[in-house]
Amino acid sequence: MATRFIKVLQTEDLPVGKSAIVVVDGEEIAVFNYKETYHAVSNKCPHKGGPLGEGRIQEGVVVCPNHEWRFELTTGNSMQNPEMKVKVYPVRVRDEKIYIGFKKRDDKALGKDPSHVPATLNFKVPTVQKPRNPEEEL
Numbered sequence: 001m002a003t004r005f006i007k008v009l010q011t012e013d014l015p016v017g018k019s020a021i022v023v024v025d026g027e028e029i030a031v032f033n034y035k036e037t038y039h040a041v042s043n044k045c046p047h048k049g050g051p052l053g054e055g056r057i058q059e060g061v062v063v064c065p066n067h068e069w070r071f072e073l074t075t076g077n078s079m080q081n082p083e084m085k086v087k088v089y090p091v092r093v094r095d096e097k098i099y100i101g102f103k104k105r106d107d108k109a110l111g112k113d114p115s116h117v118p119a120t121l122n123f124k125v126p127t128v129q130k131p132r133n134p135e136e137e138l
């Protein structure tokens, strides 16, 4: 299935160890710079909707700020419940711009013209990630 990539941030907007929540046509996506690799997952925790973009990262796992459920950044798998998974989006970086990929079936939510960036694309101010273990590098 074809994937269309949409620019959501400049790399300078998201230094190592920080996260941002971008909104694409009403869908909140948490974007992380963890050890110089960018990850994007749904901002909505599948437990009770907590904002994963405001959670801390611990060994490649985002910890929901509400009840501390944990999700692997690369797979979206829950560490607590194998039945639960958070949606993971592919990320590309080109010319210092961060792009998030959407499957073709998501196009309805993104407007009819595939070359047109949705008018509602915006982002919130990046938040600082605090490692639980201060020895851990982000």
Ligand code: FES
Pocket: 045, 046, 047, 048, 049, 050, 064, 065, 066, 067, 068, 069
């Ligand atoms: S809302 Fe995320 S762990 Fe409960």
